[in-house]
Amino acid sequence: MAISAEQLWEQILVRLKEKLSRPTFETWIQNATIENLNSESLTLLAPNVFVMNHLQKHYLDTIGDVITEILGKPLEIRLTSEHGENLPFAADRADLLLEENRFNNYAKSPLKPIQLNPKYTFYRFVVGPTNRMVHAASLAVAESPGRDFNPLFLCGGVGLGKTHLMQAIGHYHLEINPDARVFYVSTEQFTNDLIAAIRNDRIQSFREHYRTADILLVDDIQFIEGKEYTQEEFFHTFNTLHEAGKQVVLASDRPPHQIPKLQERLSSRFSMGLIADVQVPDLETRMAILQKKAEYENVRLPKEAIEYIASQYTSNIRELEGALIRAIAYISISGLSMTVENVAAVLNPKVEQITASPDTILDVAVEILNVSLEDLKSNSRRREISRARQIAMYLMRQHTDLSLPRIGDKFGGKDHTTVIYSCDKISKQLRKDRALNQTISLLSDRINFVTRQQN
Numbered sequence: 001m002a003i004s005a006e007q008l009w010e011q012i013l014v015r016l017k018e019k020l021s022r023p024t025f026e027t028w029i030q031n032a033t034i035e036n037l038n039s040e041s042l043t044l045l046a047p048n049v050f051v052m053n054h055l056q057k058h059y060l061d062t063i064g065d066v067i068t069e070i071l072g073k074p075l076e077i078r079l080t081s082e083h084g085e086n087l088p089f090a091a092d093r094a095d096l097l098l099e100e101n102r103f104n105n106y107a108k109s110p111l112k113p114i115q116l117n118p119k120y121t122f123y124r125f126v127v128g129p130t131n132r133m134v135h136a137a138s139l140a141v142a143e144s145p146g147r148d149f150n151p152l153f154l155c156g157g158v159g160l161g162k163t164h165l166m167q168a169i170g171h172y173h174l175e176i177n178p179d180a181r182v183f184y185v186s187t188e189q190f191t192n193d194l195i196a197a198i199r200n201d202r203i204q205s206f207r208e209h210y211r212t213a214d215i216l217l218v219d220d221i222q223f224i225e226g227k228e229y230t231q232e233e234f235f236h237t238f239n240t241l242h243e244a245g246k247q248v249v250l251a252s253d254r255p256p257h258q259i260p261k262l263q264e265r266l267s268s269r270f271s272m273g274l275i276a277d278v279q280v281p282d283l284e285t286r287m288a289i290l291q292k293k294a295e296y297e298n299v300r301l302p303k304e305a306i307e308y309i310a311s312q313y314t315s316n317i318r319e320l321e322g323a324l325i326r327a328i329a330y331i332s333i334s335g336l337s338m339t340v341e342n343v344a345a346v347l348n349p350k351v352e353q354i355t356a357s358p359d360t361i362l363d364v365a366v367e368i369l370n371v372s373l374e375d376l377k378s379n380s381r382r383r384e385i386s387r388a389r390q391i392a393m394y395l396m397r398q399h400t401d402l403s404l405p406r407i408g409d410k411f412g413g414k415d416h417t418t419v420i421y422s423c424d425k426i427s428k429q430l431r432k433d434r435a436l437n438q439t440i441s442l443l444s445d446r447i448n449f450v451t452r453q454q455n
């Protein structure tokens with residue numbers, strides 16, 4: 001055979017990389033090597049039996065196809081593994097794990113407790129009529145964990161403060177009891193930790209870690225849906241903590257009985273404490289949230305502007321806060337005052353395109369996009385720079401009558417095809433990327449403003 005084992009494996013890897021998703025490739029394929037190659041068969045060496053079984057079950061056909069593509073004939077594929085006897089789990093356990101397809105690169109990292117966000121405290125949480133109850137329940141749990149509401153199940157729509165309240169419980173309890181073991185974890189992280197523990201034979205330390213919490217805060221528990229093995233493990237974690245009088249707090253976008261493919265025994269345990277609804281705040285509360293946020297940003301806003309923003313964003317506090325930040329950014333850059341008209345213009349942009357000079361456009365891009373003029377004219381492919389260049393080209397196309405080659409000239413002599421590519425790319429992204437829309441309208445507004453000043 002003309003091709004060596006290593007060459008063949010290299011070619012196989014290149015093709016598999018194209019065919020498979022990155023996590024799949026990195027988790028299951030990349031660490032295998034070729035043990036032996038002859039005219040009839042190829043033997044692959046997997047790092048352990050767990051990976052070997054997985055390859056055997058799921059990727060043998062794909063690998064076989066790739067070999068036939070490369071060699072023009074099939075080979076028998078044999079699998080073997082290192083450290084077979086050290087396998088932490090029997091193969092059927094391994095099978096259960098295969099449901100977990102969101103495997104990141106956690107495999108080698110030890111369990112990491114996630115830091116609480118310092119901003120998510122009770123002090124920063126604005127209480128109004130719709131969240132008074134859930135706030136009171138959270139505070140009670142923070143003061144006396146494991147007593148009244150165990151578990152506390154926070155549920156409600158996206159961006160309404162569930163994570164904030166959960167973490168506030170953690171912060172508050174740590175204030176009164178600094179030695180407490182408070183763990184905040186997303187369901188995805190719990191799952192990833194579990195998989196990593198199994199793969200690295202650390203299931204015991206995984207269990208010790210989670211089962212010795214004084215307060216376990218688990219976010220987005222709805223993502224446990226259908227993950228049988230994670231549910232199994234979490235069931236035992238939950239029971240251990242609950243029986244020991246330790247507090248469990250769960251957050252979800254829906255109540256337990258509406259989480260599909262959730263084992264009945266978990267659903268009933270999740271419901272045995274208090275299910276507290278986090279609801280959409282009313283207008284006054286939304287205004288108070290904005291007011292408080294503006295104070296933290298050290299910005300003074302007229303009441304009308306706050307009222308306008310609060311009236312526009314009714315169902316998601318994250319979006320409400322995002323709107324405020326955009327309005328503040330606009331004001332600080334444009335130097336205009338925070339009138340309702342100006343705020344409305346930035347939040348609902350109808351971009352007016354005044355004809356501007358190419359230099360004004362470059363100046364504004366430099367001012368707002370955090371790049372230098374040299375960067376814009378350079379050939380640098382660094383992401384931020386090429387992105388800024390594309391945006392500036394797009395704006396030059398919108399705000400001037402320059403031909404494509406002339407626009408290319410303004411960017412250090414770029415080819416007109418580069419200009420076409422950039423403008424197309426930005427136009428396409430504008431259709432779905434709200435943040436980009438805001439950036440472009442901010443730049444456009446600034447270009448209009450500077451141009452008016454010049455005339």
Ligand SMILES: Nc1ncnc2c1ncn2[C@@H]1O[C@H](COP(=O)(O)OP(=O)(O)OP(=O)(O)O)[C@@H](O)[C@H]1O
Pocket residue numbers: 120124125126127131156157158159160161162163164165253289317318321
């Ligand atoms: N009552 C409130 N007072 C002050 N800030 C709030 C309040 N409610 C929500 N927020 C803020 O809104 C943002 C979104 O809240 P959070 O991330 O807690 O939402 P969530 O319900 O967990 O959303 P998701 O379902 O997307 O996980 C955060 O910045 C949070 O601080």
